[in-house]
Amino acid sequence: MTKIAVANGDGIGPEIMAAVLSIFKAAELPLEFEFVDMGKWVFDKGYSNGMTPEAQQTIESLGILFKGPMETPKGKGVKSINVTARKTWNTYANKRTFQTLHGVDTVFSKAGIPIDITIVRENIEDTYGGIEHMLTHDVALSRRFITRPGSMQVIKYAFEMAKKKGARRITCGHKANIMKLTDGLFLEVFYEVAKEYPELNADDVIVDDLCMKLVSRPDLFDTVVLTNLQGDIVSDLCAGLVGGLGFAPSANIGDHISIFEAVHGTAPDIAGKNIANPTALLLSGFNLLRHIGLMEPSNMIENALLYTLESGVHTGDFGDKSTPSLNTTAFAEAVISN
Amino acid sequence: MTKIAVANGDGIGPEIMAAVLSIFKAAELPLEFEFVDMGKWVFDKGYSNGMTPEAQQTIESLGILFKGPMETPKGKGVKSINVTARKTWNTYANKRTFQTLHGVDTVFSKAGIPIDITIVRENIEDTYGGIEHMLTHDVALSRRFITRPGSMQVIKYAFEMAKKKGARRITCGHKANIMKLTDGLFLEVFYEVAKEYPELNADDVIVDDLCMKLVSRPDLFDTVVLTNLQGDIVSDLCAGLVGGLGFAPSANIGDHISIFEAVHGTAPDIAGKNIANPTALLLSGFNLLRHIGLMEPSNMIENALLYTLESGVHTGDFGDKSTPSLNTTAFAEAVISN
Numbered sequence A, B: 001m002t003k004i005a006v007a008n009g010d011g012i013g014p015e016i017m018a019a020v021l022s023i024f025k026a027a028e029l030p031l032e033f034e035f036v037d038m039g040k041w042v043f044d045k046g047y048s049n050g051m052t053p054e055a056q057q058t059i060e061s062l063g064i065l066f067k068g069p070m071e072t073p074k075g076k077g078v079k080s081i082n083v084t085a086r087k088t089w090n091t092y093a094n095k096r097t098f099q100t101l102h103g104v105d106t107v108f109s110k111a112g113i114p115i116d117i118t119i120v121r122e123n124i125e126d127t128y129g130g131i132e133h134m135l136t137h138d139v140a141l142s143r144r145f146i147t148r149p150g151s152m153q154v155i156k157y158a159f160e161m162a163k164k165k166g167a168r169r170i171t172c173g174h175k176a177n178i179m180k181l182t183d184g185l186f187l188e189v190f191y192e193v194a195k196e197y198p199e200l201n202a203d204d205v206i207v208d209d210l211c212m213k214l215v216s217r218p219d220l221f222d223t224v225v226l227t228n229l230q231g232d233i234v235s236d237l238c239a240g241l242v243g244g245l246g247f248a249p250s251a252n253i254g255d256h257i258s259i260f261e262a263v264h265g266t267a268p269d270i271a272g273k274n275i276a277n278p279t280a281l282l283l284s285g286f287n288l289l290r291h292i293g294l295m296e297p298s299n300m301i302e303n304a305l306l307y308t309l310e311s312g313v314h315t316g317d318f319g320d321k322s323t324p325s326l327n328t329t330a331f332a333e334a335v336i337s338n
């Protein structure tokens, strides 16, 4: 039995988490779930980092957190709970996988262009350090920093992962032609690490050119590693290619703690109605299962999901509008029965 | 007669410029062309900013430069000639228009999703200031600055342009949820200027979300204004949506000097072979003609180009591969005869 921490999050979080856990339970996985209090609703109770001390302790002792979406509290100087969590636990690599899913129509699936891209994004540095000030009333300055050890750990992770999955290609996206020192450092580390993986096909593409290529020939890419903000932008671009954040799983990987999460919003307008799409959270769950070595069960449930989607079953937010949509629970049951 | 400065640039520059000017001459435009020496080939002669003093003087006295692509010289500390030109003449707004062109197949044109997007990118500030240093061997720092007057001039330009063309919507792309002061300032100025244009539908979208939306519903956007690097990335993304940089015109607008250019590369591998595609430079030329008030002739030549593309005429880099492609000169002649 592996014990993992589970945080429902806000908005639609509790319902999609319940749906995903019901699938995991039906598969009789050797997993125990310990629910922790974390989210905007916890922030509202006066916990400035969005979690209770007990939650933090549990997560730190278990090392794995499975989390639903969390709302960013409003207000100047207030940080996003998601970003705070990434920093608190030094989850230096953000991994997002984007795959063509049969049953989820996009212009690319219709054009017959298959997508299978993994974005590995540095998760701590860059302007996400939040070091900004006003020089004068009229001039704002932000410091962007890139470090060698910070770049090293995420790039090593990306190569190791690419090797394990037998990636066709690993690409560094960057803007080192303009940010010659910062992105230059990241790129230098990339090629340094690449030397240790002669079996992998490593190259680099300037980030603007990368985006141009991703929207016309996404099938040419496999694993792409980038600095934080560029990785943020390219991740969402790729999510758009496969149908949106509802189909984009995310894992924040650190040496001691890893977080598996849905990165879409909390959809307060439909919260509590049992109509939300649990797919992104379920896909994140597969990452979690594989992370703790449960390959077989993960593949089994993934096949059930793919079969479910392919057979035209869908929630209200996607799929063939002329066929009735299922609610969250019924969608989970369809996956279970498959 | 309006006199404009013309720089062929490097690689395929001379041939595509000759093609475009032959079209302009055939249309008997009231234009005189003064050729100036600018490009990597001039840099190689020892002019560190890539132009002769005479070229600089001519451009500054005429106020309008029509330029082919220019290669960025290699070497540490060496700046791109294009970026240097933008700074030297404070061309603070970079305007790029992206339109579905019949005859240029993309996944979006095939899906019947029409695109007509104008990106207005701030052209001077941001990390393009190039203020970087190594704090230690392992830590690189880059300063990103956004100023109120710098934001004001480009945003005012964007609103003025959007008003003139009767835009459906004007959107500010930004990452003010993370870069609260720098992008926050840009966003604040955006809504300040928006108040003066109550007739325009102004809104903002976080840049990662914007990219996700652009690759699924590009038809929902019209004019988008962004800071420099984000604008660089989003511009290329949009170029990809309509077929690549070969179909993406660019104008760098300043108060005294404006530059109209093709932003694609110099394609050294095909230079001198008379097979390059002059479309992007020709589209940039339309921007130039409109800028100096030649609306009618510009529309006339644009119709000829659109008709040419629609009728299936193409150079080797695009179009129906089963029909023969034309060389650069013949493509220009096809436009002229239409």
Ligand SMILES: CC(C)[C@H](C(=O)O)[C@@H](O)C(=O)O
Pocket: A072, A080, A082, A083, A232, A263, B177, B178, B208
């Ligand atoms: C909500 C926001 C702060 C966050 C980010 O920028 O990292 C989001 O876009 C993401 O990608 O997880």
Ligand SMILES: CC(C)[C@H](C(=O)O)[C@@H](O)C(=O)O
Pocket: A177, A178, A208, B080, B082, B083, B232, B263
């Ligand atoms: C060549 C490069 C410096 C330039 C930029 O980043 O501005 C290019 O990408 C562009 O968009 O014109």
